[in-house]
Amino acid sequence: MEEKFKEIAARYCSLEASEITNDMSLRSDLGLSSLDTMTLLGDLEDEFDVDFEFTDDDQRVAGINTVGDAIELLREYVD
C-alpha cells in the first residue's frame, strides 16, 4: 500500500516514488499545494476504492502534514 501511495504521490512532485520517505513533508519536501493534497486524496479514493467521509475544509485534511500522516489515514480506511 505504501508503495502504491508513493507512486500516486509522485504524480504531483518531481521526486521518484522510491525517493519519497514517510517523514517527508507534503508541503515543503514534495511541494504539494493544499489543492494538490486534496486531489491526491481523491486519487487515493479511486485507486483504493474507499470513501473519505470528510469535506473540503475539514480539520482532518489540514492535519495531514507528512507522507506518513497520509498513509496512516489511508490505512484507517483500507483495513
Place this chain on the structure above:
Amino acid sequence: MDKTIYTLWKRCENSYHDLPAVRWLEKKDVKELTYGQLADKTAAIRKGFAAEGFSHKQISLIGTSSVEWITAYMSVVSSSNTAVPLDAALPLADLIDLVSRCDSEGVFLDAKFAAAVPAIKQGCPKVRKIWMLSGETPEGTESVDELINAGKDTAENEPPKEDDICMIVYTSGTTGKSKGVMLTQSNLYCNVEAIVYDKDPGLVFLSVLPVHHAFCLSMDWLNGFWMGSVICINDSLLHMIRNMSIFNPDVMLMVPLMLETIYKRVKALGAGVPLEMLRAKVFGTKLSMIFTGGAHLDEFYIGEFKKLGIDIYEGYGMSECAPVITSNMIGDSKPGSIGRPLPNVEMKFENGEILVRGTSVMKGYYNMEAETAETLKDGWLHTGDKGYMDEDGFVFINGRVKNLIILSNGENISPEEIETKLALNELISEIIITGEDNLLTARIYPEQEAVEGKTEEEIRAALQAVLDGYNKDQPTYKQLSRLVVRKYPFLKNSSRKIIRHEVLRDEPQA
C-alpha cells in the same frame, strides 16, 4: 424592463423552461433539475418569505455548494431581500459575528453545520428563522418545505427594484474587520450582461469555486443561467478531476491554484500519450474554455493548455465591482494581460492605481461609512491595485497599493486582520504576517519581559503553541505555516509604524 435578478430569472424560466439548469451527484448518480422546476421552487420559497414577513431583510446562507444552497440563493436574490453568502469554513465565532453584523433575520443552514444552531440563536438575537437546507431540523429550526408550506396561500411580495441591495459579500478588511460589500440588483445584472458570450443555450459548466464567492455566483451561476447553460456542482475538491470526466463540461471557472494542480496531473500522465487522449483523460472530451481570476496566472500555463486545445481567459475583478472589471474574451485576448475593461466599466489611473466607475460598482460597505468614503470617491472605486493599459486597450497589473496578500487560490488575506488578533497575546511584542510560496509566515518579535531567561528553543516552542492555537480554528488558507522568531524589533518609520516592505530584508531567517 428592469435590470434586476428577478427579471433575469423570469426570462430564464420562460426561455429555457424544459432545459436542464443544474446537475449534481447523489452517491454515484447524476441528478438534474430543469429551469422550470428550479423556478417553481424559488417562487414557492419567495411566497414563504412573504408569509413570514421577510421583505427587504438580510438572509445569510451558510453551507457549501449544493442544489439546495443554490435554490435558496436564487430565491433570495430574485426577491426584495438581501442574500449574505458566508464562507462556511470560517471559525464559528467569525460566522456568528458576520450574521450579527449584517443584521440577518433569517439563515439558511447546511445540515453539516447543524451544531451551530444554539450559537447562532444566542449570538444573533435578530435571527428569527433558521431554515435547514437538508437533513434533520434541530430544535428552533425549520425545513425549507415548512417555509414553502407557510407561503402556499400567500401572494409574493413586490419584485425587487434595481437599486435594492441584492447581496452583501464579506471581503478581507485591512483594519482588522471584514467589510460587507453591498451590491444592488442592477450591479449584478449589469456585470452578468457585460460578459455574455454564447447565444445558444446548452453549454455545460462545472462549478468548482467556493459558492460564496462573488466570482462564482456571478460568472458560474448567474451568467450560466442567463445563457441557458447547465451548471454542474462539484461536490468536493477531492473529486474535481473525477467530476470533470463525469460531467464533461465545455466551460470552467478556476483560480490559478487549480490550473497548477491540473497541469501537474497532465504532466504526470503526459509522457508518450497522444495529446487528444491525454486531454480526454484529464478534462473530458469537450472542455474548451477556462476563465480564471482571483490571482495572477503565470502566462506559461496559457501556452501549455493551448497545446491541449483549451483556451484560458484571464480576468480581473473584486467583490466591490460585482465582481468582474476586465476580462480576456473569446477572439479578443492577450496572454499576460487581464483583458479589456467590460463595456459597462470606465477606467482611469491615479498614481498608477486602477480606478473604476460604472454600473457594477457597489453601493458601499454595510455600516462602514469611513471605509466606504475611503474606497469610493466621486463614484470612482479605488481598487488598491496598480496597473496600466497598453496601446491596444489591454490592462496589465503590476502591484498593490494596500497590504493584501493574494494566494493563488484567489483568497485575499489581510495581514492586519491576523496581526490584530495575535498581537493581543502576551508573548508577542510585534508581529507581521507575510506571504511567500503561497504560504503565510508569522514574523514575531517576542515580548522581551515575557521570555526572559528562556532559551531560543523554548521561546520558539511557546510561540509555535500560540500559532497552533490560532490555526486550529482557521480554514486552511488562513493558517500560518511558518514562524520566524526575530532577534530585533522591526524597522519603523518616523511615525513609529513598521516598514512592511523591509521585513523580509532586514531579518529574513532571523
